[in-house]
Amino acid sequence: MPETGYLALTASTRALIDAQLRTRIDSGEALEIAREIDILVKRLLESSSTEPLGVAFPHPGRPLRNDHGNAVVGVRNAIAPPVATVWERERCWAEFTLGASYEGPPGYVHGGVCALILDQVLGEGAAAAGYPGMTAGLTIRFHRPTPLGRLRAEAELHERDGRKAHVNGHILDPDGRVTVSAHGVYVMPRHLQESDRARHAHG
Amino acid sequence: MPETGYLALTASTRALIDAQLRTRIDSGEALEIAREIDILVKRLLESSSTEPLGVAFPHPGRPLRNDHGNAVVGVRNAIAPPVATVWERERCWAEFTLGASYEGPPGYVHGGVCALILDQVLGEGAAAAGYPGMTAGLTIRFHRPTPLGRLRAEAELHERDGRKAHVNGHILDPDGRVTVSAHGVYVMPRHLQESDRARHAHG
Numbered sequence: 001m002p003e004t005g006y007l008a009l010t011a012s013t014r015a016l017i018d019a020q021l022r023t024r025i026d027s028g029e030a031l032e033i034a035r036e037i038d039i040l041v042k043r044l045l046e047s048s049s050t051e052p053l054g055v056a057f058p059h060p061g062r063p064l065r066n067d068h069g070n071a072v073v074g075v076r077n078a079i080a081p082p083v084a085t086v087w088e089r090e091r092c093w094a095e096f097t098l099g100a101s102y103e104g105p106p107g108y109v110h111g112g113v114c115a116l117i118l119d120q121v122l123g124e125g126a127a128a129a130g131y132p133g134m135t136a137g138l139t140i141r142f143h144r145p146t147p148l149g150r151l152r153a154e155a156e157l158h159e160r161d162g163r164k165a166h167v168n169g170h171i172l173d174p175d176g177r178v179t180v181s182a183h184g185v186y187v188m189p190r191h192l193q194e195s196d197r198a199r200h201a202h203g
Numbered sequence: 204m205p206e207t208g209y210l211a212l213t214a215s216t217r218a219l220i221d222a223q224l225r226t227r228i229d230s231g232e233a234l235e236i237a238r239e240i241d242i243l244v245k246r247l248l249e250s251s252s253t254e255p256l257g258v259a260f261p262h263p264g265r266p267l268r269n270d271h272g273n274a275v276v277g278v279r280n281a282i283a284p285p286v287a288t289v290w291e292r293e294r295c296w297a298e299f300t301l302g303a304s305y306e307g308p309p310g311y312v313h314g315g316v317c318a319l320i321l322d323q324v325l326g327e328g329a330a331a332a333g334y335p336g337m338t339a340g341l342t343i344r345f346h347r348p349t350p351l352g353r354l355r356a357e358a359e360l361h362e363r364d365g366r367k368a369h370v371n372g373h374i375l376d377p378d379g380r381v382t383v384s385a386h387g388v389y390v391m392p393r394h395l396q397e398s399d400r401a402r403h404a405h406g
Contacts, residue, residue: 016240024250027209044228072315119314
């Protein structure tokens with residue numbers, strides 16, 4: 001887990017993303033605040049990596065997990081809600097809140113944001129079932145608009161097929177209705193499958 | 204188009220999102236900067252709307268277009284890259300840059316971010332062909348990893364089917380290779396179809 005100061009920095013940036021979208025202050029004051037943000041950006045970049053976080057801090061042996069910088073679950077990534085996933089056997093679920101910055105149609109979550117979150121949760125469902133891997137295909141059906149606010153996503157392994165895992169999942173609104181459902185296929189990289197075999201063989 | 208001060212505010216917030224992710228300053232200084240951001244957030248919220256931007260500033264007669272707050276194309280939304288789309292007949296395309304905050308696997312764009320952007324670009328492809336509407340279904344195939352950096356997305360109407368438009372699209376890497384392809388179905392709301400008919404009938 002990153003240090004406290006970094007987590008606070010990301011939390012404050014998330015609050016800023018929301019506030020700068022909903023503010024009604026006058027344009028002149030908005031410009032003043034922009035200049036103050038620019039000064040903070042300069043301070044942050046005085047010492048910085050040119051690489052994205054997943055490259056800068058890879059997880060040894062688990063190259064596909066990037067829980068610092070990931071766009072959905074990354075605790076250091078301000079565009080991630082973040083979604084805190086829970087793994088249980090061959091399932092993954094998460095409860096999370098999407099505010100104004102995840103909007104598509106007025107008042108509703110962007111359909112593509114639903115796809116983004118489902119890709120991650122289904123992918124972790126595959127990983128929970130022993131298939132950490134890249135997305136090969138994703139089929140999404142939109143049943144009704146997904147309201148901004150508190151939501152739940154669930155995913156479960158459907159079928160094993162060689163190095164592939166087929167996973168089903170959905171997003172539920174606060175009334176427990178499925179708003180979006182998804183089927184995903186995740187492929188485990190060969191080297192992970194081999195190290196997995198080695199682990200089972202040797203320990 | 205929003206006023207200059209607001210656009211500067213969003214641009215500075217985007218720079219902050221990237222800088223706070225890549226910074227290597229010490230945790231204590233990160234905490235200090237977090238506190239300074241908190242003060243700016245308070246100033247922004249002194250006058251603010253509780254509603255997301257699409258609800259606060261709807262486009263009359265085009266309720267599904269939300270180019271201020273939209274999570275992909277919103278010029279006021281700091282989590283949007285933003286993607287600036289171009290409409291041509293029954294096509295839509297866009298060139299855009301995805302930095303560290305859009306990462307999934309280390310060094311690559313999050314598969315779900317590809318889905319997010321394709322949903323928007325395909326949806327606008329449908330709109331360009333006269334079918335502004337909600338996503339009903341989206342099928343995505345991942346052919347190879349999408350590198351972070353400069354990318355291009357394209358979408359084109361494939362078929363008309365009553366109130367539905369079938370649209371095909373893809374993302375291209377800098378070498379012009381398709382990394383992700385998509386097929387989407389977009390459904391025009393009944394009231395838009397009727398107003399469209401009325402427009403054709405009356406003028």
